[in-house]
Amino acid sequence: MTEDRADAEVLARKCADVMWADDNASRRLGMHLEAVGPGAATLSMTVTDAMTNGHGDTHGGYIFTLADSAFAFACNGYNQRTVAQHCSITYIIPSALGDRLTATAEEVSRQGRNGIYDVRVTNQRGETVAEFRGHSRTVKGTHLPEATEEVR
Protein backbone atom coordinates (compact mmCIF):
# COMPACT_ATOMS: atom_id res chain seq x y z
CA MET A 1 0.00 0.00 0.00
CA THR A 2 1.40 3.40 -0.93
CA GLU A 3 1.55 6.21 1.61
CA ASP A 4 -1.20 8.10 -0.24
CA ARG A 5 -3.40 5.08 -0.15
CA ALA A 6 -2.73 4.55 3.54
CA ASP A 7 -3.60 8.21 4.23
CA ALA A 8 -6.81 7.85 2.25
CA GLU A 9 -7.74 4.77 4.28
CA VAL A 10 -7.12 6.60 7.54
CA LEU A 11 -9.13 9.60 6.38
CA ALA A 12 -12.07 7.43 5.31
CA ARG A 13 -12.01 5.69 8.69
CA LYS A 14 -11.97 9.00 10.57
CA CYS A 15 -14.88 10.34 8.53
CA ALA A 16 -16.82 7.15 9.19
CA ASP A 17 -16.21 7.42 12.93
CA VAL A 18 -17.60 10.96 12.99
CA MET A 19 -20.62 9.97 10.91
CA TRP A 20 -21.30 6.83 12.88
CA ALA A 21 -21.35 8.63 16.22
CA ASP A 22 -24.15 10.80 14.91
CA ASP A 23 -26.05 8.25 12.83
CA ASN A 24 -29.02 7.34 15.00
CA ALA A 25 -30.82 5.67 12.16
CA SER A 26 -28.14 3.14 11.26
CA ARG A 27 -27.20 2.39 14.87
CA ARG A 28 -30.76 1.88 16.08
CA LEU A 29 -31.40 -0.60 13.28
CA GLY A 30 -28.51 -2.66 14.62
CA MET A 31 -26.28 -2.04 11.63
CA HIS A 32 -22.62 -2.97 11.98
CA LEU A 33 -19.92 -1.12 10.05
CA GLU A 34 -17.82 -4.02 8.82
CA ALA A 35 -15.32 -2.11 6.72
CA VAL A 36 -14.78 1.33 5.24
CA GLY A 37 -12.26 2.82 2.84
CA PRO A 38 -12.04 5.51 0.17
CA GLY A 39 -15.16 5.04 -1.94
CA ALA A 40 -16.10 1.79 -0.25
CA ALA A 41 -18.04 0.55 2.77
CA THR A 42 -19.57 -2.67 4.04
CA LEU A 43 -22.43 -2.73 6.55
CA SER A 44 -24.44 -5.64 7.92
CA MET A 45 -27.79 -5.91 9.68
CA THR A 46 -30.08 -8.68 10.93
CA VAL A 47 -33.72 -8.55 9.82
CA THR A 48 -35.94 -8.17 12.89
CA ASP A 49 -39.67 -8.61 13.31
CA ALA A 50 -40.14 -4.85 13.04
CA MET A 51 -38.74 -4.95 9.50
CA THR A 52 -41.17 -7.46 8.00
CA ASN A 53 -44.00 -6.42 5.73
CA GLY A 54 -47.45 -7.55 4.73
CA HIS A 55 -46.12 -10.35 2.53
CA GLY A 56 -44.12 -11.90 5.39
CA ASP A 57 -40.89 -10.72 3.78
CA THR A 58 -38.47 -8.01 4.73
CA HIS A 59 -40.00 -4.64 3.87
CA GLY A 60 -38.09 -3.35 0.88
CA GLY A 61 -37.57 -0.09 2.70
CA TYR A 62 -35.20 -1.71 5.20
CA ILE A 63 -33.17 -3.41 2.48
CA PHE A 64 -32.92 -0.01 0.82
CA THR A 65 -31.99 1.65 4.12
CA LEU A 66 -29.09 -0.74 4.69
CA ALA A 67 -27.84 -0.18 1.14
CA ASP A 68 -28.30 3.57 1.49
CA SER A 69 -26.19 3.62 4.65
CA ALA A 70 -23.41 1.70 2.93
CA PHE A 71 -23.61 4.20 0.06
CA ALA A 72 -23.43 7.12 2.51
CA PHE A 73 -20.32 5.79 4.25
CA ALA A 74 -18.66 5.00 0.91
CA CYS A 75 -19.18 8.45 -0.61
CA ASN A 76 -18.38 10.47 2.53
CA GLY A 77 -14.90 9.10 3.11
CA TYR A 78 -13.07 11.95 1.37
CA ASN A 79 -13.93 14.43 4.16
CA GLN A 80 -16.31 16.32 1.92
CA ARG A 81 -19.93 16.28 3.00
CA THR A 82 -21.75 14.34 0.34
CA VAL A 83 -25.47 13.69 -0.01
CA ALA A 84 -27.67 11.35 -2.00
CA GLN A 85 -29.38 12.81 -5.06
CA HIS A 86 -30.98 9.81 -6.68
CA CYS A 87 -30.98 6.13 -5.77
CA SER A 88 -32.44 3.05 -7.37
CA ILE A 89 -32.82 -0.50 -6.14
CA THR A 90 -33.70 -3.76 -7.85
CA TYR A 91 -35.02 -6.57 -5.70
CA ILE A 92 -33.71 -9.95 -6.82
CA ILE A 93 -34.80 -12.52 -4.25
CA PRO A 94 -36.92 -12.05 -1.12
CA SER A 95 -35.38 -11.74 2.30
CA ALA A 96 -37.07 -12.83 5.52
CA LEU A 97 -37.05 -12.52 9.30
CA GLY A 98 -33.68 -13.45 10.79
CA ASP A 99 -31.66 -13.00 7.62
CA ARG A 100 -28.26 -11.45 8.10
CA LEU A 101 -27.91 -8.92 5.29
CA THR A 102 -24.61 -7.42 4.15
CA ALA A 103 -24.38 -4.35 1.92
CA THR A 104 -21.14 -3.77 0.07
CA ALA A 105 -20.70 -0.38 -1.61
CA GLU A 106 -18.14 0.34 -4.32
CA GLU A 107 -17.40 3.50 -6.23
CA VAL A 108 -18.25 3.37 -9.93
CA SER A 109 -17.48 6.96 -10.84
CA ARG A 110 -16.46 10.25 -9.27
CA GLN A 111 -16.36 13.30 -11.51
CA GLY A 112 -16.45 16.83 -10.13
CA ARG A 113 -19.07 16.93 -7.40
CA ASN A 114 -20.97 13.90 -8.71
CA GLY A 115 -20.44 10.27 -7.81
CA ILE A 116 -21.98 6.89 -8.60
CA TYR A 117 -21.82 4.00 -6.14
CA ASP A 118 -23.07 0.45 -6.57
CA VAL A 119 -24.20 -1.51 -3.54
CA ARG A 120 -24.85 -5.24 -3.54
CA VAL A 121 -26.96 -6.62 -0.69
CA THR A 122 -26.41 -10.30 0.07
CA ASN A 123 -27.83 -12.66 2.67
CA GLN A 124 -26.05 -15.10 5.02
CA ARG A 125 -25.91 -17.68 2.20
CA GLY A 126 -24.11 -15.28 -0.12
CA GLU A 127 -27.16 -14.91 -2.36
CA THR A 128 -27.77 -11.48 -3.86
CA VAL A 129 -30.95 -9.97 -2.42
CA ALA A 130 -30.80 -6.60 -4.14
CA GLU A 131 -28.65 -4.36 -6.33
CA PHE A 132 -28.63 -0.65 -5.49
CA ARG A 133 -27.09 2.26 -7.40
CA GLY A 134 -26.68 5.61 -5.67
CA HIS A 135 -25.86 9.01 -7.15
CA SER A 136 -24.14 11.41 -4.79
CA ARG A 137 -23.32 15.09 -4.81
CA THR A 138 -20.68 16.83 -2.73
CA VAL A 139 -21.99 19.84 -0.81
CA LYS A 140 -20.34 22.42 1.44
CA GLY A 141 -18.70 21.26 4.64
CA THR A 142 -16.34 18.63 5.94
CA HIS A 143 -16.57 15.89 8.53
CA LEU A 144 -13.20 16.69 10.15
CA PRO A 145 -12.99 20.48 10.42
CA GLU A 146 -9.36 20.64 11.43
CA ALA A 147 -8.09 18.67 8.46
CA THR A 148 -9.78 20.64 5.72
CA GLU A 149 -6.77 22.40 4.31
CA GLU A 150 -4.65 19.27 4.09
CA VAL A 151 -7.31 17.21 2.42
CA ARG A 152 -8.36 19.28 -0.53
Add this chain to the structure above:
Amino acid sequence: MTEDRADAEVLARKCADVMWADDNASRRLGMHLEAVGPGAATLSMTVTDAMTNGHGDTHGGYIFTLADSAFAFACNGYNQRTVAQHCSITYIIPSALGDRLTATAEEVSRQGRNGIYDVRVTNQRGETVAEFRGHSRTVKGTHLPEATEEVR
Protein backbone atom coordinates in the same frame (compact mmCIF):
# COMPACT_ATOMS: atom_id res chain seq x y z
CA MET B 1 -69.34 6.96 -9.27
CA THR B 2 -70.26 3.93 -11.35
CA GLU B 3 -70.99 0.61 -9.73
CA ASP B 4 -67.78 -0.85 -11.13
CA ARG B 5 -65.81 2.01 -9.71
CA ALA B 6 -67.50 1.64 -6.33
CA ASP B 7 -66.72 -2.09 -6.35
CA ALA B 8 -63.10 -1.35 -7.19
CA GLU B 9 -62.91 1.11 -4.29
CA VAL B 10 -64.33 -1.45 -1.89
CA LEU B 11 -61.96 -4.13 -3.14
CA ALA B 12 -58.94 -1.86 -2.77
CA ARG B 13 -60.02 -1.00 0.78
CA LYS B 14 -60.45 -4.68 1.70
CA CYS B 15 -57.03 -5.57 0.31
CA ALA B 16 -55.49 -2.69 2.24
CA ASP B 17 -57.12 -3.86 5.48
CA VAL B 18 -55.67 -7.34 5.07
CA MET B 19 -52.22 -5.98 4.22
CA TRP B 20 -52.25 -3.43 7.01
CA ALA B 21 -53.08 -6.01 9.68
CA ASP B 22 -49.95 -7.90 8.72
CA ASP B 23 -47.63 -4.98 7.96
CA ASN B 24 -45.45 -4.75 11.04
CA ALA B 25 -42.97 -2.49 9.34
CA SER B 26 -45.39 0.27 8.36
CA ARG B 27 -47.33 0.16 11.63
CA ARG B 28 -44.27 0.20 13.88
CA LEU B 29 -42.97 3.28 12.09
CA GLY B 30 -46.19 5.05 13.01
CA MET B 31 -47.46 5.27 9.46
CA HIS B 32 -51.09 6.22 8.97
CA LEU B 33 -53.06 4.99 5.96
CA GLU B 34 -54.85 8.18 4.93
CA ALA B 35 -56.56 6.92 1.81
CA VAL B 36 -56.54 3.98 -0.57
CA GLY B 37 -58.23 3.20 -3.85
CA PRO B 38 -57.58 1.26 -7.05
CA GLY B 39 -54.03 2.15 -8.02
CA ALA B 40 -53.71 4.84 -5.38
CA ALA B 41 -52.76 5.24 -1.73
CA THR B 42 -51.76 7.98 0.67
CA LEU B 43 -49.73 7.33 3.82
CA SER B 44 -48.30 9.73 6.37
CA MET B 45 -45.59 9.45 9.03
CA THR B 46 -43.85 11.74 11.51
CA VAL B 47 -40.05 11.75 11.48
CA THR B 48 -38.77 10.54 14.85
CA ASP B 49 -35.33 10.73 16.40
CA ALA B 50 -34.68 7.13 15.37
CA MET B 51 -35.01 8.16 11.72
CA THR B 52 -32.36 10.88 11.64
CA ASN B 53 -28.96 10.34 10.08
CA GLY B 54 -25.43 11.56 10.42
CA HIS B 55 -26.16 14.87 8.69
CA GLY B 56 -28.95 15.75 11.14
CA ASP B 57 -31.54 15.10 8.43
CA THR B 58 -34.04 12.32 7.98
CA HIS B 59 -32.20 9.21 6.78
CA GLY B 60 -33.14 8.77 3.14
CA GLY B 61 -34.04 5.18 3.89
CA TYR B 62 -37.06 6.22 5.94
CA ILE B 63 -38.32 8.60 3.26
CA PHE B 64 -37.96 5.72 0.82
CA THR B 65 -39.73 3.33 3.20
CA LEU B 66 -42.76 5.62 3.50
CA ALA B 67 -42.93 5.99 -0.29
CA ASP B 68 -42.45 2.26 -0.75
CA SER B 69 -45.36 1.51 1.57
CA ALA B 70 -47.62 3.89 -0.35
CA PHE B 71 -46.50 2.17 -3.55
CA ALA B 72 -47.28 -1.26 -2.06
CA PHE B 73 -50.80 -0.28 -1.00
CA ALA B 74 -51.47 1.35 -4.37
CA CYS B 75 -50.42 -1.62 -6.48
CA ASN B 76 -52.00 -4.33 -4.28
CA GLY B 77 -55.55 -3.02 -4.40
CA TYR B 78 -56.69 -5.31 -7.23
CA ASN B 79 -56.54 -8.41 -5.01
CA GLN B 80 -53.57 -9.79 -6.87
CA ARG B 81 -50.40 -10.15 -4.84
CA THR B 82 -47.99 -7.67 -6.32
CA VAL B 83 -44.36 -7.09 -5.43
CA ALA B 84 -41.76 -4.41 -6.09
CA GLN B 85 -39.21 -5.14 -8.80
CA HIS B 86 -37.34 -1.88 -9.09
CA CYS B 87 -37.74 1.47 -7.35
CA SER B 88 -35.99 4.80 -7.67
CA ILE B 89 -36.09 7.91 -5.54
CA THR B 90 -34.89 11.46 -6.08
CA TYR B 91 -34.33 13.61 -3.02
CA ILE B 92 -35.41 17.20 -3.59
CA ILE B 93 -35.18 19.03 -0.26
CA PRO B 94 -34.02 17.72 3.10
CA SER B 95 -36.45 16.62 5.77
CA ALA B 96 -35.78 16.84 9.51
CA LEU B 97 -36.86 15.60 12.92
CA GLY B 98 -40.53 16.26 13.59
CA ASP B 99 -41.57 16.67 9.97
CA ARG B 100 -44.91 15.18 9.05
CA LEU B 101 -44.36 13.43 5.72
CA THR B 102 -47.14 12.38 3.38
CA ALA B 103 -46.60 9.97 0.48
CA THR B 104 -49.18 9.97 -2.30
CA ALA B 105 -48.99 7.12 -4.81
CA GLU B 106 -50.66 7.17 -8.22
CA GLU B 107 -50.71 4.60 -10.97
CA VAL B 108 -48.85 5.61 -14.12
CA SER B 109 -49.20 2.39 -16.08
CA ARG B 110 -50.50 -1.15 -15.72
CA GLN B 111 -49.85 -3.55 -18.57
CA GLY B 112 -50.02 -7.31 -18.15
CA ARG B 113 -48.28 -8.17 -14.90
CA ASN B 114 -46.20 -4.97 -14.83
CA GLY B 115 -47.10 -1.66 -13.25
CA ILE B 116 -45.52 1.74 -12.71
CA TYR B 117 -46.47 3.94 -9.76
CA ASP B 118 -45.29 7.44 -8.93
CA VAL B 119 -45.13 8.56 -5.33
CA ARG B 120 -44.64 12.15 -4.22
CA VAL B 121 -43.48 12.72 -0.65
CA THR B 122 -44.36 16.11 0.81
CA ASN B 123 -43.83 17.71 4.21
CA GLN B 124 -46.29 19.56 6.47
CA ARG B 125 -45.72 22.75 4.45
CA GLY B 126 -46.69 21.06 1.21
CA GLU B 127 -43.13 21.13 -0.10
CA THR B 128 -41.99 18.16 -2.15
CA VAL B 129 -39.30 16.24 -0.29
CA ALA B 130 -38.82 13.39 -2.76
CA GLU B 131 -40.18 11.84 -5.95
CA PHE B 132 -40.31 8.04 -6.10
CA ARG B 133 -41.14 5.75 -9.01
CA GLY B 134 -41.90 2.10 -8.35
CA HIS B 135 -42.14 -0.81 -10.79
CA SER B 136 -44.36 -3.65 -9.68
CA ARG B 137 -45.01 -7.17 -10.84
CA THR B 138 -48.04 -9.28 -10.08
CA VAL B 139 -47.23 -12.71 -8.67
CA LYS B 140 -49.34 -15.71 -7.68
CA GLY B 141 -51.86 -15.32 -4.90
CA THR B 142 -54.58 -13.00 -3.69
CA HIS B 143 -55.19 -10.99 -0.55
CA LEU B 144 -58.83 -12.06 -0.18
CA PRO B 145 -58.99 -15.81 -0.77
CA GLU B 146 -62.74 -16.07 -0.97
CA ALA B 147 -63.09 -13.49 -3.71
CA THR B 148 -60.57 -14.93 -6.12
CA GLU B 149 -62.93 -16.24 -8.75
CA GLU B 150 -65.00 -13.07 -8.89
CA VAL B 151 -62.06 -10.77 -9.16
CA ARG B 152 -60.09 -12.08 -12.11
Add this chain to the structure above:
Amino acid sequence: MTEDRADAEVLARKCADVMWADDNASRRLGMHLEAVGPGAATLSMTVTDAMTNGHGDTHGGYIFTLADSAFAFACNGYNQRTVAQHCSITYIIPSALGDRLTATAEEVSRQGRNGIYDVRVTNQRGETVAEFRGHSRTVKGTHLPEATEEVR
Protein backbone atom coordinates in the same frame (compact mmCIF):
# COMPACT_ATOMS: atom_id res chain seq x y z
CA MET C 1 -53.87 33.27 -19.48
CA THR C 2 -52.06 35.80 -17.32
CA GLU C 3 -49.45 38.10 -18.80
CA ASP C 4 -46.69 36.27 -16.93
CA ARG C 5 -47.91 32.97 -18.30
CA ALA C 6 -48.09 34.41 -21.82
CA ASP C 7 -44.54 35.73 -21.47
CA ALA C 8 -43.36 32.33 -20.26
CA GLU C 9 -45.01 30.68 -23.28
CA VAL C 10 -43.30 33.11 -25.66
CA LEU C 11 -39.95 32.61 -23.98
CA ALA C 12 -40.24 28.82 -24.14
CA ARG C 13 -41.12 29.05 -27.84
CA LYS C 14 -38.14 31.29 -28.58
CA CYS C 15 -35.76 28.97 -26.74
CA ALA C 16 -37.16 26.01 -28.66
CA ASP C 17 -36.66 27.82 -31.97
CA VAL C 18 -32.99 28.45 -31.17
CA MET C 19 -32.44 24.88 -30.04
CA TRP C 20 -34.31 23.37 -32.96
CA ALA C 21 -32.26 25.27 -35.53
CA ASP C 22 -29.15 23.68 -34.10
CA ASP C 23 -30.48 20.23 -33.28
CA ASN C 24 -29.18 18.05 -36.09
CA ALA C 25 -30.01 14.87 -34.27
CA SER C 26 -33.71 15.52 -33.75
CA ARG C 27 -34.25 17.02 -37.22
CA ARG C 28 -32.45 14.25 -39.09
CA LEU C 29 -34.58 11.65 -37.35
CA GLY C 30 -37.65 13.36 -38.76
CA MET C 31 -38.91 14.56 -35.39
CA HIS C 32 -41.66 17.16 -35.38
CA LEU C 33 -41.98 19.68 -32.54
CA GLU C 34 -45.72 19.56 -31.94
CA ALA C 35 -45.92 21.87 -28.96
CA VAL C 36 -43.68 23.54 -26.41
CA GLY C 37 -44.29 25.62 -23.29
CA PRO C 38 -42.68 26.29 -19.93
CA GLY C 39 -41.68 22.87 -18.62
CA ALA C 40 -43.50 21.02 -21.36
CA ALA C 41 -42.91 19.77 -24.90
CA THR C 42 -44.44 17.31 -27.35
CA LEU C 43 -42.47 15.75 -30.20
CA SER C 44 -43.48 13.11 -32.72
CA MET C 45 -41.52 10.80 -35.02
CA THR C 46 -42.27 7.96 -37.43
CA VAL C 47 -40.30 4.73 -36.96
CA THR C 48 -38.22 4.09 -40.09
CA ASP C 49 -36.42 0.99 -41.26
CA ALA C 50 -33.16 2.39 -39.92
CA MET C 51 -34.62 2.37 -36.41
CA THR C 52 -35.56 -1.30 -36.21
CA ASN C 53 -33.52 -3.79 -34.23
CA GLY C 54 -32.66 -7.43 -34.26
CA HIS C 55 -36.02 -8.47 -32.85
CA GLY C 56 -37.95 -6.73 -35.67
CA ASP C 57 -39.05 -4.04 -33.22
CA THR C 58 -38.06 -0.43 -32.84
CA HIS C 59 -34.61 -0.26 -31.26
CA GLY C 60 -35.15 0.99 -27.74
CA GLY C 61 -32.48 3.60 -28.34
CA TYR C 62 -34.71 5.49 -30.78
CA ILE C 63 -37.68 5.45 -28.42
CA PHE C 64 -35.34 6.82 -25.76
CA THR C 65 -33.97 9.42 -28.16
CA LEU C 66 -37.43 10.77 -28.96
CA ALA C 67 -38.28 10.96 -25.26
CA ASP C 68 -34.91 12.54 -24.50
CA SER C 69 -35.53 15.27 -27.08
CA ALA C 70 -38.94 16.04 -25.60
CA PHE C 71 -37.28 16.21 -22.17
CA ALA C 72 -34.61 18.57 -23.52
CA PHE C 73 -37.13 20.98 -25.04
CA ALA C 74 -39.26 20.90 -21.89
CA CYS C 75 -36.43 21.71 -19.48
CA ASN C 76 -34.72 24.34 -21.66
CA GLY C 77 -37.67 26.66 -22.05
CA TYR C 78 -36.67 29.02 -19.23
CA ASN C 79 -33.72 30.39 -21.21
CA GLN C 80 -31.21 28.71 -18.94
CA ARG C 81 -29.03 26.10 -20.58
CA THR C 82 -30.05 22.84 -18.98
CA VAL C 83 -28.54 19.41 -19.48
CA ALA C 84 -29.53 15.84 -18.72
CA GLN C 85 -27.90 14.22 -15.70
CA HIS C 86 -29.72 10.94 -15.39
CA CYS C 87 -32.56 9.40 -17.37
CA SER C 88 -34.50 6.18 -17.08
CA ILE C 89 -36.95 4.49 -19.39
CA THR C 90 -39.39 1.63 -18.94
CA TYR C 91 -40.58 -0.19 -22.06
CA ILE C 92 -44.24 -1.13 -21.84
CA ILE C 93 -45.28 -2.50 -25.23
CA PRO C 94 -43.18 -3.00 -28.36
CA SER C 95 -43.21 -0.54 -31.21
CA ALA C 96 -42.62 -1.44 -34.85
CA LEU C 97 -41.73 -0.09 -38.28
CA GLY C 98 -44.11 2.63 -39.39
CA ASP C 99 -45.43 3.51 -35.96
CA ARG C 100 -46.00 7.19 -35.33
CA LEU C 101 -44.62 7.85 -31.86
CA THR C 102 -45.44 10.91 -29.78
CA ALA C 103 -43.46 11.92 -26.70
CA THR C 104 -45.12 14.26 -24.23
CA ALA C 105 -42.90 15.78 -21.54
CA GLU C 106 -44.19 17.38 -18.36
CA GLU C 107 -42.36 18.95 -15.47
CA VAL C 108 -42.62 17.05 -12.20
CA SER C 109 -40.29 19.18 -10.09
CA ARG C 110 -37.93 22.13 -10.37
CA GLN C 111 -35.88 23.03 -7.30
CA GLY C 112 -32.74 25.12 -7.51
CA ARG C 113 -30.74 23.89 -10.49
CA ASN C 114 -32.36 20.45 -10.53
CA GLY C 115 -35.44 19.35 -12.41
CA ILE C 116 -37.45 16.17 -12.97
CA TYR C 117 -39.47 15.63 -16.13
CA ASP C 118 -41.72 12.73 -17.06
CA VAL C 119 -42.17 11.78 -20.68
CA ARG C 120 -44.83 9.41 -21.94
CA VAL C 121 -44.29 7.90 -25.39
CA THR C 122 -47.46 6.76 -27.15
CA ASN C 123 -48.14 5.25 -30.57
CA GLN C 124 -50.74 6.20 -33.21
CA ARG C 125 -53.38 4.16 -31.36
CA GLY C 126 -52.80 6.08 -28.15
CA GLU C 127 -51.18 3.11 -26.44
CA THR C 128 -48.31 3.83 -24.08
CA VAL C 129 -45.06 2.47 -25.50
CA ALA C 130 -42.70 3.74 -22.81
CA GLU C 131 -42.45 5.89 -19.70
CA PHE C 132 -39.32 8.01 -19.31
CA ARG C 133 -38.13 10.11 -16.38
CA GLY C 134 -35.37 12.66 -16.90
CA HIS C 135 -33.31 14.54 -14.31
CA SER C 136 -31.94 17.86 -15.50
CA ARG C 137 -29.43 20.35 -14.19
CA THR C 138 -29.13 23.98 -15.16
CA VAL C 139 -25.64 25.02 -16.25
CA LYS C 140 -24.08 28.33 -17.30
CA GLY C 141 -25.40 30.08 -20.36
CA THR C 142 -28.65 31.07 -22.00
CA HIS C 143 -30.31 30.33 -25.31
CA LEU C 144 -31.25 33.96 -26.05
CA PRO C 145 -28.22 36.09 -25.18
CA GLU C 146 -29.95 39.46 -25.48
CA ALA C 147 -32.72 38.58 -23.07
CA THR C 148 -30.59 37.35 -20.21
CA GLU C 149 -31.06 40.23 -17.82
CA GLU C 150 -34.83 40.35 -18.27
CA VAL C 151 -35.28 36.67 -17.77
CA ARG C 152 -33.56 35.95 -14.53
Add this chain to the structure above:
Amino acid sequence: MTEDRADAEVLARKCADVMWADDNASRRLGMHLEAVGPGAATLSMTVTDAMTNGHGDTHGGYIFTLADSAFAFACNGYNQRTVAQHCSITYIIPSALGDRLTATAEEVSRQGRNGIYDVRVTNQRGETVAEFRGHSRTVKGTHLPEATEEVR
Protein backbone atom coordinates in the same frame (compact mmCIF):
# COMPACT_ATOMS: atom_id res chain seq x y z
CA MET D 1 -10.90 -22.23 -20.31
CA THR D 2 -13.14 -25.15 -19.45
CA GLU D 3 -15.14 -26.94 -22.12
CA ASP D 4 -18.38 -25.51 -20.71
CA ARG D 5 -16.96 -22.05 -20.84
CA ALA D 6 -15.73 -22.57 -24.40
CA ASP D 7 -19.20 -23.81 -25.42
CA ALA D 8 -20.79 -20.76 -23.78
CA GLU D 9 -18.42 -18.49 -25.70
CA VAL D 10 -19.28 -20.18 -29.00
CA LEU D 11 -22.99 -19.99 -28.27
CA ALA D 12 -22.81 -16.28 -27.39
CA ARG D 13 -20.91 -15.62 -30.62
CA LYS D 14 -23.49 -17.51 -32.70
CA CYS D 15 -26.37 -15.64 -31.10
CA ALA D 16 -24.60 -12.35 -31.75
CA ASP D 17 -24.07 -13.24 -35.42
CA VAL D 18 -27.79 -13.92 -35.88
CA MET D 19 -28.76 -10.73 -34.09
CA TRP D 20 -26.22 -8.61 -35.91
CA ALA D 21 -27.39 -9.74 -39.35
CA ASP D 22 -30.83 -8.42 -38.51
CA ASP D 23 -29.91 -5.34 -36.49
CA ASN D 24 -30.43 -2.48 -38.92
CA ALA D 25 -30.28 0.11 -36.20
CA SER D 26 -26.85 -0.78 -34.84
CA ARG D 27 -25.31 -1.39 -38.27
CA ARG D 28 -26.60 1.82 -39.83
CA LEU D 29 -25.15 3.82 -36.97
CA GLY D 30 -21.75 2.39 -37.83
CA MET D 31 -21.44 0.35 -34.66
CA HIS D 32 -18.72 -2.26 -34.52
CA LEU D 33 -19.12 -5.41 -32.42
CA GLU D 34 -15.70 -5.58 -30.78
CA ALA D 35 -16.27 -8.56 -28.53
CA VAL D 36 -19.06 -10.76 -27.22
CA GLY D 37 -19.30 -13.55 -24.66
CA PRO D 38 -21.76 -14.97 -22.17
CA GLY D 39 -23.22 -11.96 -20.39
CA ALA D 40 -20.76 -9.55 -21.97
CA ALA D 41 -20.38 -7.44 -25.10
CA THR D 42 -18.30 -4.51 -26.32
CA LEU D 43 -19.46 -2.22 -29.13
CA SER D 44 -17.86 0.93 -30.54
CA MET D 45 -19.18 3.81 -32.65
CA THR D 46 -17.88 7.12 -33.96
CA VAL D 47 -20.02 10.20 -33.29
CA THR D 48 -21.15 11.70 -36.60
CA ASP D 49 -22.67 15.07 -37.42
CA ALA D 50 -26.13 13.49 -37.46
CA MET D 51 -25.71 12.59 -33.79
CA THR D 52 -25.01 16.05 -32.41
CA ASN D 53 -27.61 18.05 -30.55
CA GLY D 54 -28.55 21.63 -29.87
CA HIS D 55 -25.76 22.12 -27.36
CA GLY D 56 -23.09 21.08 -29.87
CA ASP D 57 -22.60 17.82 -28.00
CA THR D 58 -23.53 14.26 -28.83
CA HIS D 59 -27.28 13.82 -28.37
CA GLY D 60 -27.71 11.73 -25.27
CA GLY D 61 -29.99 9.44 -27.23
CA TYR D 62 -27.10 8.14 -29.32
CA ILE D 63 -24.92 7.48 -26.28
CA PHE D 64 -27.86 5.58 -24.82
CA THR D 65 -28.41 3.71 -28.09
CA LEU D 66 -24.81 2.48 -28.17
CA ALA D 67 -25.05 1.34 -24.55
CA ASP D 68 -28.42 -0.25 -25.19
CA SER D 69 -27.00 -2.27 -28.09
CA ALA D 70 -24.12 -3.51 -25.94
CA PHE D 71 -26.68 -4.47 -23.27
CA ALA D 72 -28.77 -6.33 -25.87
CA PHE D 73 -25.83 -8.36 -27.16
CA ALA D 74 -24.68 -9.15 -23.62
CA CYS D 75 -28.05 -10.43 -22.38
CA ASN D 76 -28.97 -12.37 -25.55
CA GLY D 77 -25.94 -14.64 -25.65
CA TYR D 78 -27.61 -17.58 -23.89
CA ASN D 79 -29.82 -18.33 -26.90
CA GLN D 80 -32.93 -17.16 -25.09
CA ARG D 81 -34.65 -14.15 -26.58
CA THR D 82 -34.26 -11.42 -24.02
CA VAL D 83 -35.69 -7.91 -24.05
CA ALA D 84 -35.10 -4.69 -22.18
CA GLN D 85 -37.57 -3.82 -19.43
CA HIS D 86 -36.04 -0.78 -17.82
CA CYS D 87 -32.82 1.11 -18.47
CA SER D 88 -31.15 4.08 -16.86
CA ILE D 89 -28.21 6.20 -17.89
CA THR D 90 -26.10 8.77 -16.08
CA TYR D 91 -24.15 11.25 -18.19
CA ILE D 92 -20.74 11.98 -16.70
CA ILE D 93 -18.83 14.11 -19.22
CA PRO D 94 -19.98 15.44 -22.59
CA SER D 95 -19.06 13.77 -25.84
CA ALA D 96 -18.63 15.58 -29.14
CA LEU D 97 -18.46 15.14 -32.91
CA GLY D 98 -15.75 12.70 -33.94
CA ASP D 99 -15.44 10.95 -30.60
CA ARG D 100 -14.93 7.22 -30.76
CA LEU D 101 -17.20 5.76 -28.12
CA THR D 102 -16.89 2.26 -26.70
CA ALA D 103 -19.64 0.58 -24.66
CA THR D 104 -18.65 -2.36 -22.48
CA ALA D 105 -21.49 -4.40 -21.00
CA GLU D 106 -21.08 -6.79 -18.08
CA GLU D 107 -23.59 -8.96 -16.29
CA VAL D 108 -24.35 -7.95 -12.71
CA SER D 109 -27.09 -10.45 -11.95
CA ARG D 110 -29.17 -13.16 -13.61
CA GLN D 111 -31.96 -14.71 -11.57
CA GLY D 112 -34.83 -16.57 -13.18
CA ARG D 113 -35.95 -14.58 -16.20
CA ASN D 114 -34.54 -11.29 -14.92
CA GLY D 115 -31.08 -9.87 -15.53
CA ILE D 116 -29.12 -6.73 -14.69
CA TYR D 117 -26.30 -5.49 -16.92
CA ASP D 118 -24.00 -2.53 -16.42
CA VAL D 119 -22.57 -0.74 -19.42
CA ARG D 120 -19.74 1.78 -19.25
CA VAL D 121 -19.34 4.12 -22.22
CA THR D 122 -15.86 5.53 -22.68
CA ASN D 123 -14.29 7.84 -25.27
CA GLN D 124 -11.02 7.47 -27.23
CA ARG D 125 -9.08 8.89 -24.25
CA GLY D 126 -10.48 6.25 -21.92
CA GLU D 127 -12.62 8.77 -20.06
CA THR D 128 -16.02 7.58 -18.86
CA VAL D 129 -18.78 9.38 -20.76
CA ALA D 130 -21.76 7.57 -19.24
CA GLU D 131 -22.79 4.72 -16.98
CA PHE D 132 -25.83 2.68 -18.03
CA ARG D 133 -27.72 -0.04 -16.16
CA GLY D 134 -30.12 -2.27 -18.05
CA HIS D 135 -32.76 -4.66 -16.70
CA SER D 136 -33.63 -7.54 -19.01
CA ARG D 137 -36.30 -10.17 -19.13
CA THR D 138 -36.18 -13.45 -21.00
CA VAL D 139 -39.17 -14.06 -23.27
CA LYS D 140 -40.24 -16.95 -25.49
CA GLY D 141 -38.06 -17.93 -28.39
CA THR D 142 -34.43 -18.60 -29.24
CA HIS D 143 -31.93 -17.12 -31.66
CA LEU D 144 -30.69 -20.50 -32.94
CA PRO D 145 -33.76 -22.71 -33.45
CA GLU D 146 -31.88 -25.94 -34.04
CA ALA D 147 -29.91 -25.77 -30.81
CA THR D 148 -32.76 -25.21 -28.42
CA GLU D 149 -32.87 -28.59 -26.77
CA GLU D 150 -29.13 -28.69 -26.14
CA VAL D 151 -28.96 -25.26 -24.68
CA ARG D 152 -31.52 -25.30 -21.94
